[in-house]
Amino acid sequence: MQVFLLLGILSVAAAEDGLAAWLRYAPLPGVNHQAIPSNIVALNTTTSSPVYSAGVELQKGIQGIFGKHIDIGYEKGESLSTIVVGTFGAYSQEYNNNFNAPDLEEDGFWLNTQNDTVQILGQNERGALYGAFEYLSMLAQGNFTKVAYFSSPHAPIRWTNEWDNMDGSIERGFGGPSIFFQNGLIVNNLTRAAEYARLLASVRINGAIVNNVNANVTLLTPQNIAGLGRIADVFRPYGVQLGISLNFASPQTLGNLSTFDPLDPSVIEWWGNITDQIYEAVPDMAGYLVKANSEGQPGPLTYNRTLAEGANLFANALQPYGGIVMFRAFVYNMLNISDWKADRANAAVQFFKELDGQFDDNVVVQIKYGPIDFQVREPTSPLFANLLQTNTAIELQVTQEYLGQQCHLVYLAPLWKTILDFDLRVDNRSSTVSNIISGKRFNRPLGGSAAVVNVGTNTTWLGSHLAMSNLYAYGRLAWNPSLDSEAILQDWIRLTFGLDPSILNTITQMSMESWPAYENYSGNLGIQTLTDILYTHFGPNPQNMDNNGYGQWTRADHLTIGMDRTVSNGTGFAGQYPPEIAAMYEDPSTTPDNLLLWFHHVNYTHLLHSGNTVIQHFYDAHYNGSGVAQTFVPLWESLKGKIDDQRFEDVLFRQEYQAGHAIVWRDAINDFYHNLSGIPDLGGRVGNHPWRIEAESMVLDGYKSYTVSPFEAASNYSAVVTVTNSTVGTASTTLGFPDGKYDVGVNYYDLIGGISHFEMFLNEKSIGSWAGDLENRLGHAPSVYLDGHSATRKTIRGVNVKKGDVLKIVGTPNGIEPAPLDYVVFLPEGAID
Numbered sequence: 043m044q045v046f047l048l049l050g051i052l053s054v055a056a057a058e059d060g061l062a063a064w065l066r067y068a069p070l071p072g073v074n075h076q077a078i079p080s081n082i083v084a085l086n087t088t089t090s091s092p093v094y095s096a097g098v099e100l101q102k103g104i105q106g107i108f109g110k111h112i113d114i115g116y117e118k119g120e121s122l123s124t125i126v127v128g129t130f131g132a133y134s135q136e137y138n139n140n141f142n143a144p145d146l147e148e149d150g151f152w153l154n155t156q157n158d159t160v161q162i163l164g165q166n167e168r169g170a171l172y173g174a175f176e177y178l179s180m181l182a183q184g185n186f187t188k189v190a191y192f193s194s195p196h197a198p199i200r201w202t203n204e205w206d207n208m209d210g211s212i213e214r215g216f217g218g219p220s221i222f223f224q225n226g227l228i229v230n231n232l233t234r235a236a237e238y239a240r241l242l243a244s245v246r247i248n249g250a251i252v253n254n255v256n257a258n259v260t261l262l263t264p265q266n267i268a269g270l271g272r273i274a275d276v277f278r279p280y281g282v283q284l285g286i287s288l289n290f291a292s293p294q295t296l297g298n299l300s301t302f303d304p305l306d307p308s309v310i311e312w313w314g315n316i317t318d319q320i321y322e323a324v325p326d327m328a329g330y331l332v333k334a335n336s337e338g339q340p341g342p343l344t345y346n347r348t349l350a351e352g353a354n355l356f357a358n359a360l361q362p363y364g365g366i367v368m369f370r371a372f373v374y375n376m377l378n379i380s381d382w383k384a385d386r387a388n389a390a391v392q393f394f395k396e397l398d399g400q401f402d403d404n405v406v407v408q409i410k411y412g413p414i415d416f417q418v419r420e421p422t423s424p425l426f427a428n429l430l431q432t433n434t435a436i437e438l439q440v441t442q443e444y445l446g447q448q449c450h451l452v453y454l455a456p457l458w459k460t461i462l463d464f465d466l467r468v469d470n471r472s473s474t475v476s477n478i479i480s481g482k483r484f485n486r487p488l489g490g491s492a493a494v495v496n497v498g499t500n501t502t503w504l505g506s507h508l509a510m511s512n513l514y515a516y517g518r519l520a521w522n523p524s525l526d527s528e529a530i531l532q533d534w535i536r537l538t539f540g541l542d543p544s545i546l547n548t549i550t551q552m553s554m555e556s557w558p559a560y561e562n563y564s565g566n567l568g569i570q571t572l573t574d575i576l577y578t579h580f581g582p583n584p585q586n587m588d589n590n591g592y593g594q595w596t597r598a599d600h601l602t603i604g605m606d607r608t609v610s611n612g613t614g615f616a617g618q619y620p621p622e623i624a625a626m627y628e629d630p631s632t633t634p635d636n637l638l639l640w641f642h643h644v645n646y647t648h649l650l651h652s653g654n655t656v657i658q659h660f661y662d663a664h665y666n667g668s669g670v671a672q673t674f675v676p677l678w679e680s681l682k683g684k685i686d687d688q689r690f691e692d693v694l695f696r697q698e699y700q701a702g703h704a705i706v707w708r709d710a711i712n713d714f715y716h717n718l719s720g721i722p723d724l725g726g727r728v729g730n731h732p733w734r735i736e737a738e739s740m741v742l743d744g745y746k747s748y749t750v751s752p753f754e755a756a757s758n759y760s761a762v763v764t765v766t767n768s769t770v771g772t773a774s775t776t777l778g779f780p781d782g783k784y785d786v787g788v789n790y791y792d793l794i795g796g797i798s799h800f801e802m803f804l805n806e807k808s809i810g811s812w813a814g815d816l817e818n819r820l821g822h823a824p825s826v827y828l829d830g831h832s833a834t835r836k837t838i839r840g841v842n843v844k845k846g847d848v849l850k851i852v853g854t855p856n857g858i859e860p861a862p863l864d865y866v867v868f869l870p871e872g873a874i875d
């Protein structure tokens with residue numbers, strides 16, 4: 043029988059900084075520990091063994107959850123009340139018991155809690171550790187169900203990619219600098235690297251590529267190869283294998299060879315030698331990740347060799363050691379937008395389809411989930427349906443590059459499920475992406491998934507406590523893609539924040555609503571995340587999507603919008619899918635609304651299946667999505683006192699930021715398309731802001747008007763900045779709103795390169811002050827301009843205002859930040875604007 047403890051009044055624990063993530067082992071009061079075994083037998087005494095780690099972990103977890111110390115032994119003892127953890131092989135030997143294990147996959151395990159002796163047996167050592175984490179997860183959630191079951195992974199490759207640079211920075215990382223690298227070397231103190239491996243093992247991740255795909259050749263110096271050995275040593279007790287990204291030109295740039303042609307014997311020898319050296323330092327290295335001929339990276343095409351020849355160069359070097367090459371399919375050329383048929387989405391199939399069958403068996407082509415680049419919604423990459431004789435893996439992003447950079451809550455499992463569950467109908471047969479990447483659909487020996495994670499030294503790992511649900515869900519789905527997104531989320535919530543049902547319900551609601559909300563206020567109908575693709579990929583900048591060579595185009599003009607990817611009149615991309623899917627996407631009437639503009643170039647007045655026009659859908663969705671983001675603040679506040687103050691305040695700060703930035707998104711996108719199409723919002727909302735006062739229309743002293751570019755990043759296109767960067771500015775106005783209580787929002791710009799100070803007065807009485815210091819608090823790639831990235835809102839709540847009151851804002855500039863102000867908004871109860 044299962045017992046879920048309902049903990050009514052539970053004193054709130056001490057401040058938590060997030061480091062323990064979902065492995066907190068928080069006390070479960072009121073549980074009788076009699077039910078818990080009184081000792082542990084871990085069937086391996088080697089401290090680097092995952093079985094040994096499992097023993098230590100069980101001891102630690104039981105101590106934390108039940109406050110009960112239990113001893114670890116390493117061989118069969120007298121006690122029946124034992125947790126035995128080990129491999130099936132070790133168990134059979136020690137207990138002289140030929141346990142009848144079914145055909146478990148590598149890393150699989152058996153968990154049996156039905157008898158006095160709890161059995162946790164792995165197909166290998168790693169599997170035993172996974173079983174121990176599974177058991178602890180149940181206990182930590184107060185789940186005492188008696189169970190006995192086998193669990194096997196869906197696919198063998200369950201890796202992370204870390205885009206860490208040798209100087210310690212992380213490309214698209216939002217949780218502080220690297221835990222692996224600093225100043226061109228591997229850090230001395232690898233405590234955090236070990237803790238990360240433990241976290242990964244707890245969700246059954248078995249490999250991590252530790253350096254950026256835009257790889258630096260200096261990783262391969264002898265000193266750094268020795269450093270990699272040290273990282274592998276701290277990963278090994280958790281069964282996480284280390285892998286690295288390579289720079290294709292290394293034989294030339296590092297090795298002084300005259301060439302890096304993959305067929306040149308000196309190059310082959312050079313890579314063989316390097317590989318030997320690495321395996322000497324890291325005998326269990328997982329393999330290499332290669333980004334070649336992509337975004338300026340060198341590759342085999344430089345020598346007119348195929349991508350397969352490039353991949354097989356590494357495959358040959360790794361083969362004697364059992365290593366794997368993950369070869370990225372993210373290969374594309376720059377394009378000219380004046381060519382109607384040019385389409386970056388076509389690139390992967392164009393480059394890779396003809397190579398099907400030419401990759402060695404230890405090569406895995408790593409394919410981003412969609413054909414462009416981690417957008418808020420994309421169709422499934424058709425490459426999955428075009429490589430029938432090649433191993434494939436899906437590439438996901440836990441780090442939220444285009445999805446709010448951990449400053450917006452976006453729970454991603456539901457997005458990933460749209461891809462994993464998608465049936466590509468190869469040969470008119472069921473062909474889900476999850477069954478393709480597992481190798482099952484096309485009988486491939488290898489496959490799986492990789493996710494770009496980019497944890498940093500911040501104690502929150504990813505920069506945001508709530509973003510950790512994405513790392514947790516990634517691991518769970520890599521093991522079993524048929525799991526339900528919400529069920530995974532709820533395990534994570536219980537482990538991270540405890541068992542209080544109001545916490546569970548609230549965070550479930552916020553998280554499950556978060557991706558739809560983000561899609562609604564960023565980019566709808568398959569138009570992509572309408573961000574600044576030439577800069578930080580964070581805030582709104584729709585015009586920046588076109589007029590560049592990157593091919594993430596929208597082709598929006600004053601009448602029409604969308605990419606025509608049909609075969610009949612467009613880029614032909616729809617035809618890269620198997621016939622059933624191609625036919626669906628070829629025709630606007632059978633294309634789902636949420637991908638309409640991905641596949642079709644239509645009038646703004648085109649009618650959707652929903653009955654709305656495209657443009658009205660934009661307006662409505664942006665109001666709806668940003669409205670939902672406002673509700674996350676009171677939802678989260680309802681948990682005050684139920685969560686430790688440190689995490690409560692950290693999350694509250696981010697939810698308030700998101701609520702403000704969602705309004706920035708809403709207005710920028712709506713104003714942009716309203717301006718472009720000239721079609722009014724039937725709801726009368728767009729361009730109509732009765733509660734706002736534009737800064738440029740206030741009485742200014744020391745401030746001057748400033749025309750913001752892109753225009754849609756400012757209400758009424760304009761803001762104010764101080765006259766010089768040493769002049770204190772004042773903006774004041776007499777209020778004409780009816781008497782009442784208002785939340786007062788101030789939209790301003792928070793740039794990197796200065797920390798301005800702001801103070802707001804009502805009739806000369808201060809009602810709030812703040813600093814423009816988000817660059818130190820948000821952890822995301824910031825902006826030096828007044829734009830959609832730096833635009834933000836500060837809200838002072840519950841201000842009593844009388845008609846005729848005088849509002850004054852004093853802005854003190856600092857550095858390059860000229861205390862920029864956009865507008866002030868007085869929101870009566872219930873209003874959002």
Ligand SMILES: *[C@@H]1O[C@H](CO)[C@@H](O)[C@H](O)[C@H]1NC(C)=O
Pocket residue numbers: 085086087088090091092129132167
């Ligand atoms: C114990 O662990 C070591 C290191 O992982 C391993 O080499 C050895 O095979 C393990 N022994 C058993 C019995 O599992």
Ligand SMILES: *[C@@H]1O[C@H](CO)[C@@H](O)[C@H](O)[C@H]1NC(C)=O
Pocket residue numbers: 154156157190
């Ligand atoms: C529990 O123990 C009993 C008696 O040893 C045994 O018959 C039974 O198979 C065990 N159950 C499981 C699930 O191992």
Ligand SMILES: *[C@@H]1O[C@H](CO)[C@@H](O)[C@H](O)[C@H]1NC(C)=O
Pocket residue numbers: 044180185187189
């Ligand atoms: C308890 O854990 C078992 C094993 O993981 C699981 O099957 C079961 O659904 C859990 N019970 C609840 C209520 O979550």
Ligand SMILES: *[C@@H]1O[C@H](CO)[C@@H](O)[C@H](O)[C@H]1NC(C)=O
Pocket residue numbers: 208209225226227258259260
């Ligand atoms: C590679 O790393 C070295 C050492 O940190 C650094 O000096 C160099 O600038 C880096 N190269 C690139 C292209 O980033």
Ligand SMILES: *[C@@H]1O[C@H](CO)[C@@H](O)[C@H](O)[C@H]1NC(C)=O
Pocket residue numbers: 231232233234
């Ligand atoms: C290593 O790092 C850990 C965690 O970041 C820290 O607690 C510890 O003090 C450091 N050790 C040394 C020797 O600096």
Ligand SMILES: *[C@@H]1O[C@H](CO)[C@@H](O)[C@H](O)[C@H]1NC(C)=O
Pocket residue numbers: 296297298
């Ligand atoms: C490559 O050339 C540089 C400069 O000529 C030299 O310092 C370095 O030792 C050489 N490296 C190798 C591996 O030969």
Ligand SMILES: *[C@@H]1O[C@H](CO)[C@@H](O)[C@H](O)[C@H]1NC(C)=O
Pocket residue numbers: 315316318319
């Ligand atoms: C690799 O090359 C280095 C220098 O070129 C040489 O000293 C070393 O013996 C080679 N190692 C192997 C394993 O071939």
Ligand SMILES: *[C@@H]1O[C@H](CO)[C@@H](O)[C@H](O)[C@H]1NC(C)=O
Pocket residue numbers: 346
């Ligand atoms: C590249 O290789 C192809 C096929 O082997 C050949 O037809 C072509 O002429 C080569 N191009 C160059 C520039 O060498």
Ligand SMILES: *[C@@H]1O[C@H](CO)[C@@H](O)[C@H](O)[C@H]1NC(C)=O
Pocket residue numbers: 218499500501502505818819820821
């Ligand atoms: C973590 O990041 C937050 C926000 O960027 C910052 O305030 C905090 O100081 C960081 N903590 C650590 C330990 O890096």
Ligand SMILES: *[C@@H]1O[C@H](CO)[C@@H](O)[C@H](O)[C@H]1NC(C)=O
Pocket residue numbers: 382606611612643
């Ligand atoms: C067909 O393509 C042309 C560009 O070649 C485009 O101007 C036209 O709008 C498209 N027609 C339809 C019906 O989409």
Ligand SMILES: *[C@@H]1O[C@H](CO)[C@@H](O)[C@H](O)[C@H]1NC(C)=O
Pocket residue numbers: 601645
């Ligand atoms: C789009 O609008 C134009 C001009 O208003 C019209 O001529 C054209 O037929 C419309 N296209 C479709 C597909 O409705």
Ligand SMILES: *[C@@H]1O[C@H](CO)[C@@H](O)[C@H](O)[C@H]1NC(C)=O
Pocket residue numbers: 767768856857858
């Ligand atoms: C004003 O900005 C310039 C560069 O834009 C900077 O060099 C200068 O230090 C700033 N002055 C102050 C007082 O911050």
